[in-house]
Amino acid sequence: MTDIVRTRYTEAHPGLGDGADPVTTEIIRQGLNAAADQMKQSLIRTAFSPIIYEALDFAVAFYDADLCMLAQAPTLPAFMGTLGFCVQEAVDGVGGPGAINPGDVILYNDPYGTGSHPQDAAMVVPVFVEEGEALVGYAVIKAHWLDIGGKDPYCTDTVDVHQEGTIFPGVKLYDAGRLVSDVYRMILANSRMPEMVIGDINAMVAGARTGAEALTALVRRYGIDTFRRCVARMYGHGEALVRSWFERLPDGVYTAKSVIDSDGVNGRPIPFGVKVTVSGSSVTVDLTDCPDQVGGPVNCPLPSTVAAVRIAVAFLAGAGEQPNEGHFRPLELVTRRGSLFHPVRPAPCFMYGIPSDHAIELIIRALAEAVPGSVPAASGGDINALVWWGNREATGEPWADGAPHPVGQGGSPVSDGASALMYISESATRLTPAEVWEARNPWRIERLALAEDSGGPGRHRGGLGLDLSFRVLEDQYLTSALARTALEPWGLSGGLPGRPNRLTVEYPDGREEDFSLKTRIFLPKGALVHLRTGSGGGYGPPSERDPEAVHADLREGYVTLEHAQRHYPHAF
Structure with a gap:
C-alpha cells in the first residue's frame, strides 16, 4: 500500500448543465452568494466574541448533496475547501444522509476532518425542500470558539491532538429541531468561558438556520430540476475560468523551497519544498517533499492542505469571483500520508496554519517562473x-x-x-x-x-x-x-x-x-x-x-x- 495520496476534484453530474439558461444560471449564482452573505451577517450580529463579530474568524458556505461547494461568503479563505470535509465527516458521524432529518444541527470539530484545531468548530444544517423532502444540500458555519477545554485556550506546544481540546466527532446538537441537552451540557462543562462559547454557538445555529432558509427559498423559487441544471452550468463556468488562466502558461514543472522556523516543541527548522506541474489547462501541486509529521503542533491536516492549494490558485486565476466547486476542478493535490502536510492521528496540529500559510506563498513563488511579471x-x-x-x-x-x-x-x-x-x-x-x-x-x-x-x-x-x-x-x-x-x-x-x-x-x-x-x-x-x-x-x-x-x-x-x-x- 502506497503512502502517496492524490486528491482530485471530479465533475458531478456531467452534462447536466447542458441547455441551462445562462441568465437564470447567473441569477441563481448571485442568489447563492447573497444567501451566504445573509448567513454571514446573521452570525456577526448575534455572536458574543469579538474574534467572531470583529475579527471575522469564521467561514460560511453552502454545499450541494454531492458535497460540492455552491458558494462561500467572503469570510476566512483559510477555510476554503475545508468545510466540505466538515460536512462529510459530520454527516457520517451521525449515521450518513439517511440518518439526518429536517431541523437537525450537527456539531463537528475533529481536527482531522475540519483541518484545523478543535476551537474551529462547525455547525452543519441539512437543507430539505419539497419533492418528497429531498435533501438539496447543507448550510455550514465554522467559527473559532474562545475555549473548548484544551491544555490552554491557545496552544503552541502540544504533543498530541488530545491535548488540544474536546473533540465532538459528529454529534447532533439539535435532533429534528429539539435540543440534545446532553451534548449542550458537555460543551458547557468543557469550556473555561462557557457563557461566551454558548453565546457564539447559539449565534452559529441561528446563522446556519438563516442560511438554510435562504437556500430553501431560492430552490423553491426555481424548482429543484432547474436549480440543479443551473448549478451544473455554474460549476462549468468556474472550471472554464481557471482552465483558461492555466492554458496561457507554458507546460512545465516549477519548484520552490523554504524553511519553517520550528514546530513549537523541538525548536528545529523544518525545510520543505513544493512542485507545481502545469499540463495544458490542469495543474498538480505536489507537497510530498516535506518531513514526516513532526512532534509539535505545526502539522497540517489534509483539509487545510487542500485549502492552501485552493487559495493560491484562486489568488492567481480566480479573477476576483466568489469561488464555487467548479473553480477547483482543474486541480490535483499530491500528499504523503504521515507527513507534515498529511499527518495521521494523533499527531498534534493546533498550529496547522503555519505550514498552510507557508505553502500558499511557496506555490505562488514557484509559479513566478511560469508567469514572469505576474507574481x-x-x-x-x-x-x-x-x-x-x-x-x-x-x-x-x-x-x-x-x-x-x-x-x-x-x-x-x-x-x-x-x-x-x-x-x-x-x-x-x-x-x-x-x-x-x-x-x-x-x-x-x-x-x-x-x-x-x-x-x-x-x-x-x-x-x-x-x-x-x-x-x-x-x-x-x-x-x-x-x-x-x-x-x-x-x-x-x-x-x-x-x-x-x-x-x-x-x-x-x-x-x-x-x-x-x-x-x-x-x-x-x-x-x-x-x-x-x-x-x-x-x-x-x-x-x-x-x-x-x-x-x-x-x-x-x-x-x-x-x-x-x-x-x-x-x-x-
Whole structure:
C-alpha cells in the first residue's frame, strides 16, 4: 500500500448543465452568494466574541448533496475547501444522509476532518425542500470558539491532538429541531468561558438556520430540476475560468523551497519544498517533499492542505469571483500520508496554519517562473495571532480574546505592496478597533503605526508592516503564535527582502524577551508587549525606483532619509 495520496476534484453530474439558461444560471449564482452573505451577517450580529463579530474568524458556505461547494461568503479563505470535509465527516458521524432529518444541527470539530484545531468548530444544517423532502444540500458555519477545554485556550506546544481540546466527532446538537441537552451540557462543562462559547454557538445555529432558509427559498423559487441544471452550468463556468488562466502558461514543472522556523516543541527548522506541474489547462501541486509529521503542533491536516492549494490558485486565476466547486476542478493535490502536510492521528496540529500559510506563498513563488511579471514578492507571510486570557482583577471573571494582525504585502510588477493588510489566508478578517479592545480587555494601546523603513526596497517597494504596542493593565497570560520570525520575506527580480515578524515583551523591571511560538507567557501588570509584523519584499532593483516615488515615501513618513539615501542614492 502506497503512502502517496492524490486528491482530485471530479465533475458531478456531467452534462447536466447542458441547455441551462445562462441568465437564470447567473441569477441563481448571485442568489447563492447573497444567501451566504445573509448567513454571514446573521452570525456577526448575534455572536458574543469579538474574534467572531470583529475579527471575522469564521467561514460560511453552502454545499450541494454531492458535497460540492455552491458558494462561500467572503469570510476566512483559510477555510476554503475545508468545510466540505466538515460536512462529510459530520454527516457520517451521525449515521450518513439517511440518518439526518429536517431541523437537525450537527456539531463537528475533529481536527482531522475540519483541518484545523478543535476551537474551529462547525455547525452543519441539512437543507430539505419539497419533492418528497429531498435533501438539496447543507448550510455550514465554522467559527473559532474562545475555549473548548484544551491544555490552554491557545496552544503552541502540544504533543498530541488530545491535548488540544474536546473533540465532538459528529454529534447532533439539535435532533429534528429539539435540543440534545446532553451534548449542550458537555460543551458547557468543557469550556473555561462557557457563557461566551454558548453565546457564539447559539449565534452559529441561528446563522446556519438563516442560511438554510435562504437556500430553501431560492430552490423553491426555481424548482429543484432547474436549480440543479443551473448549478451544473455554474460549476462549468468556474472550471472554464481557471482552465483558461492555466492554458496561457507554458507546460512545465516549477519548484520552490523554504524553511519553517520550528514546530513549537523541538525548536528545529523544518525545510520543505513544493512542485507545481502545469499540463495544458490542469495543474498538480505536489507537497510530498516535506518531513514526516513532526512532534509539535505545526502539522497540517489534509483539509487545510487542500485549502492552501485552493487559495493560491484562486489568488492567481480566480479573477476576483466568489469561488464555487467548479473553480477547483482543474486541480490535483499530491500528499504523503504521515507527513507534515498529511499527518495521521494523533499527531498534534493546533498550529496547522503555519505550514498552510507557508505553502500558499511557496506555490505562488514557484509559479513566478511560469508567469514572469505576474507574481508579487513575498509578504510578511503569517497571521501573527495573539491570544490573551486571565481573570479580571475586580471580579475574578474569566476573560479571553485573540486576533490576527496585518502584514505588509509584496511589491508587484506594477505597484508597491499594500501596507498592513491581513495575510491572504485571513484576507476577509479585520483588525479589531483599539476602542473595542480597550473597552473589553485590560490593555491600553500605546502605539499603532505603520513601521517606517520596513518595506523591502525595490523598483516597487514592499508594503509596510505594523508596529503595535499593548500596555498590560492587569496580570494576564498571552500565547504568541508568530511564525516567519527568522525568514525574511523574499524579494523578486532584484528586489530586496522585507523584515520578518517579531514579538518582544518589555517587563516592568526593564528586562526584554523575544518570543515566536510560546504558550502561556505570564504578563505582569505594567508590562509592555511590542508586536512588529513583517513587511513585503521588494520587486525589481531599487536602482530602478522612480525618484519621485522615493520622495513621496519621505513625505508620507514611510521611509527615513537615511534609509532612502542608502537604498535609492540615485534619487538624490
